Amino acid sequence: MAVPQRLPPVVRQLASDRLGLARAAQTKRSRQLKARIVDADRVVQSICPYCAVGCGQRVYVKDERVIQIEGDPDSPVSRGRLCPKGAASEALVNSPKRESRVKYRRAGSSDWEYISLEQATDMIAERFIKSRRESWEQEDDEGHPLHRTLGIHFLGGATLDSEENYLIKKFFCAAGALSIENQARI
Amino acid sequence: MGSNMAEQHPVGFQWVLEAKERGAKFIHVDPRFTRTSAMADLHVPIRAGTDIAFLGGIVNYILEHDAWFEDYVRHYTNAPVIIKREFHDTEDQGSYADVPPDLRPAGLFSGWNPDDLAYNVDTWGYAGTSVELGAGKSEQQADVSGEQAHGAHGMELEHGEPPELDNTMRDHHCVLQLVRRHFARYTPEVVAGICGCSPDHLIAVAQALCENSGRERTSAIAYSVGWTHHTISVQNIRAASIVQLLLGNIGRPGGGLLALRGHANIQGSTDIPTLYNILPGYIPMPHPVSHPTLDHFVELNGPSTGAWGNLKSYMVSLMKAWWGEAATPENDFCFDHLPCINGDHSHYAMMMRALDGGLKGMFCVGQNPTVGSANTKLMRLALAKVDWLVIRDFQPTETATFWKDSPEHDSGEVRTEDIQTEVFFLPCAAHTEKDGCFTNTQRLLQWHEQACEPKDDCRSDLHWVYYLGKAIREKLRGSEDPADRAILELTWDYPVKGAHREPDAEAVLREINGTGPDGNLLASYEELKDDGSTTCGSWIHCGIYGDGVNKPARKRPRSEQNWIAQEWGWSWPKDVRILYNRASADPAGRPWSERKRYVWWDPDQGQWASLGDSPDFPGDKSPDFVPDSDAKALEAISGDKPFILHPDGRAWMYAPSGIVDGPLPTHYEPQESPFKNVLYRQQKNPTRQLFSRPENPYNPSGSDPGADVFPFVLSTYRLTEHHTAGGMSRSVPYLAELAPEMFCEVSPALAQERGLTHGDWATIVTARAAIEARVLVTQRIKPLTVHGRTTHLVGVPFHWGGVGIVTGDSGNELLSVALDNNAHIAEYKVATCDIRPGRRPRGRGRLELVEEYRRRAGIAS
């Protein structure tokens, strides 16, 4: 039964909201509040980027920006729940600390400088080739094949996607840069 | 055990609580009382690093009380197999002649070679197998381990049968009797003395497990890095697997030995490895001496029976995926393009190499070793010797800024201008800004869909490695250098999409899945061929894109399917949700009990049927199938042997090959321990890997002089609110606020002994470093009585570092690099330390404090 809002709160509560947790406790302002996600342009299904439980997430996007991340009730793994980390992942994506530009520190310098992504890719490719050449081992002392460099070390992967790990393994193996490692060892 | 599931896998823990609500008993065995213990029916605190003693005590109890599941053990495990009669167990005297007489046995298996600090494994094999074959095929070397350790995938057996069996399991040399004798001294009283628990606790846990296992019931054991972060890491897990096999708890619903893994895709980055020693799907990397050709490689790494019998098909299909047209039968499918490993090239070995000036470049992609690795000072000193360093992360981490703000800057040990390392910081894309798969802790691959484009220079790692590869290929174009052929002949052309010309992750997933001769997407690894007509980037993932469907992206709501939920995501191999699930039926193919029905043989259909899982067994192989004498691969596995990855189809209680530190788990004390090993003269794991150098000093241990300078046990761990080295949590405002400050946990007794006040500061010291932390005095940490002496634990979370919204000293500063030699994993979970009230000294004083401790402990500087 709808009780007219103009009645005093105590009457409203007694009439239709005994615990005083619903309409009786509302003000005009709180009545008009809407969930953040109501205005979302779209929602996509995702997976929490933190631990290996793999909780389902729903990512709400507005104006091409993530506005909220919630648990996915459809997931048989998590049934809609997220822990503090998963629940904070919107703040990971939109963290005030997040850096969106490439930075470069010269040898011996005391500061960062900004360079373009293209320039960084080019410089890293140059260094990769040079280091690889300088530390290349074609064979061991007894003539057994090695085809490798131990002059380059790669660390990372546990937070990356499987497709990313695959391409990294593929390229680094082909380059003989075999020392790729990740958190699984750590 | 070895896991704080409620705090580290909080949402997964809901299933434990749900089981508890439905009547399951929940036991937590762990050094600390945590939120996991708070929910348990029973919490048993044990001293960090003594899990094998505890588990050995359970094995002993099961055998002493005849509580094992006889039918399961006889048919599905190697308990009836006769081991070579020359094999000597750790319990046998006399295998270590140099040690003075002592009542304790030496504690070494036969074959110990003190010069190499490694075992000759000739005597460890199944009786009746030749030395070479019995020991596995590739020779064990002190510097080669993991997947390359003497036949990690098993030995050569004719038609999949061990040569000598005693189905009564009474023979003195059969596995069951070996296991029985090996653990005979792990009695409740002895175990309690080592672990610091009461004998009744051990008995209560063992009893509960036995009562809840058998035909009608199953028990699960979950573990985490509390087991793996030790110099005996692999053997911790082996010990639990012996318990679970004796009780018949593997391959059955509600059973299992469950690894709770820490990161969104840490399982996936092991399956499709960013690891040096394996190729996708746990195929070993080639060795220069043992594997000069593809055929040698296959012969020495794949036993011809069991699923590894098709190694050549997996390998050829992988090389076809990588080198395409260039891979032909004439050139061994480009086998020569693969780099070879002949030693430990893992993370720590490489950082030592860097210290010695042998490393030129390094990439850290979503990883922060100057907080996350053991002995972080050593990490920074090593990085300063590298020519160039590339960091990909959300924001510059401590590793990215090591050249300008580190504890060594503060103490005056280094100066920014002297550090010649060039550093590139490349911002990454978040999970919401790219498509791809994470593999959860149950091998379940789940697709996450891109929600929006990353901004500015932020890019996915797929984008990064693809365009880096393209740039390198472009620069090498036309090179005649044979070393460059493997790069130039690589298949490296993926469709791109979106504003940033992002490579299509689905195209990569299709390559991982593999194709047949006419380009069709394959449905199962059983379809792979060794003639070059199929491609497959990871054999265990074959079928992930079967029928042209991106299976990890399947998201049928849980309300529309049963509890197995097979239409949500995809798990390897072949979408099997419970591995080795043929073991959920008896040898004749009938469910062990109605209550535990899961996979069973349907004689009318001539098929394995299930509640909704894929059978982890050839679908039409009947339970009474007997292989021909010359059968190979899966054909050689009988219809009643569920463990198809092993050449004999049996689960191994006793590991005749593949493990470098012994076929059975044995209690050794940690590298740093206040106690001596009461069971054996051998104090520590004899094969543990040490790096004895000034940057990595070890605290004296056991009865060594100076051990009392570091009298307390130190253990490091994580909190719910933070994520490993903090790069994804100390920069997130909510999480930073929830857990703002570095602290340590101590018992009221230790606080009193050392004058520590709750909320004030303490300084924790080891031979490596001194750090400060707020003191949390808590009853949750219990002093334990070990061998009649009280021992205290200092608990330290490791998440903090010098950058982020919240900062603090890092726990891993305190640790040394001491590794398990099977996995090259460090002993993060236990060391020794001292603790004193007050903040640590600033500037040079910090170094002087550590040096003073070293002097007192007799450690040369």
Ligand code: SF4
């Ligand atoms: S929400 Fe928490 S429990 Fe779930 S995957 Fe994320 S970090 Fe793990």
